[in-house]
Amino acid sequence: MTTTAQTREQEANRPPLTRERVFAAAVAVADTEGIDGLTMRRLAEELDVEAMSLYYHVPNKEAVLDGAVDHVMGELEETLDGFKFDPTSEWKRSLRSRILVARDVMLRHPWAPAVFESRTTISPTTVRYFDAMVGIMREGGLSNDLCHHAMHALGSRALGFSPELFEPDDDGAENVGEMLEQAAKELPYLVGMLAEVAHDDRPDATLGWCDDQTEFEFGLDLLLDGLERIGTAGS
């Protein structure tokens, strides 16, 4: 029948499955449907293939997540021109601007922090990114010991992730507002702080609705300035 003929033709026209195509599709699905929407069956559908075909290219779903993480880092690598850096430039500025670029990339993939942090095996591209970060600091005159502390102190912030304790969704934000009103007496400091910090243009601001970019940069600069102070004191 024509249906099987059409199917055959579609299969022929369809580009062959590769690991790279699987990972790219995984990123796309996670971006559009959220990480819970990323199932092997949904991923296969995105690739116009049956779910079981994925297992020819990939051992299991964990490998898909590993690949998705590395794919996102590949995006960053392209943006940062292969992680190349100028060894004569000032280390603090270089580091800061790279991290803010990383943050821009990560903001396009809201699922990334949780998935990155759930990996137990490190992505090759992430290692190259880290090598360049250490390189920038070393060429800037920091000791290996301080570079090591710095990498730990920055932690996931090195990739642009905010260490926020929780990200309220719309319901959650409402929830916070209610809780603060109800318990104003038991939470005098928090309520007082938020009342004062809330700007006129955002009268409903709470911890969940702050200017994330400003707060990210504040925390980042606190760390970088501290490292600089130690670095110049030590040398």
Place this chain on the structure above:
Amino acid sequence: MTTTAQTREQEANRPPLTRERVFAAAVAVADTEGIDGLTMRRLAEELDVEAMSLYYHVPNKEAVLDGAVDHVMGELEETLDGFKFDPTSEWKRSLRSRILVARDVMLRHPWAPAVFESRTTISPTTVRYFDAMVGIMREGGLSNDLCHHAMHALGSRALGFSPELFEPDDDGAENVGEMLEQAAKELPYLVGMLAEVAHDDRPDATLGWCDDQTEFEFGLDLLLDGLERIGTAGS
């Protein structure tokens, strides 16, 4: 038959299910079997009950996770004597010691960081903890604005979580070692740093096997010292 009689007796002797017992059991299961082992069926088994009984006390699994988080914070609240604080004590020392106590509690629940960060609704006990932290800083003379920045800058570190980008398991650690050996030429800075930082007593140390306590305190002090500097400069 005796079996049904025994069953009846067991049911009678069994303490009645409550939300609190469900949450405590959830923490216990996650501690012993890992977060993936915490299924509604496994949780019911732990409570000597059928899985569907849980739904009489709790709307869904998300609520169980919310409760587990609040239960862990309850542990911290007990340890910290209801979050009470001495308004005359030095804010930086108070904050530091509380955070290190929180870290001790969290180290007993390795699943906690991921679950805390996946919540979209804030735990009441966590809010009380935060209120006390702001209280400590306010009584120490910091402005509301600086307190607000401080809470964001500390982020999940305020609860003792390390912002490590990934926690290698045993296989993952092996993996890192291999990768570094193989790619030594492409990762000159990282390999050089780790070679120098590795201590004689831990010749196989890599980023995954560092002294977590030391690194946590280093990053925490970097932030606290920076906040102190801003606070005293501003006043």
Place this chain on the structure above:
DNA sequence: ACCTGAACACCGTTCAAGT
């Protein structure tokens, strides 16, 4: 009021089979 059994829609994954 509190608990249960059967059932549903969905997972990740295995394996033998197709082309």
Place this chain on the structure above:
DNA sequence: ACCTGAACACCGTTCAAGT
């Protein structure tokens, strides 16, 4: 070599039914 269909063991959850 690459893809598929049927099937398995497992989820979270609904609903009507038991006591």
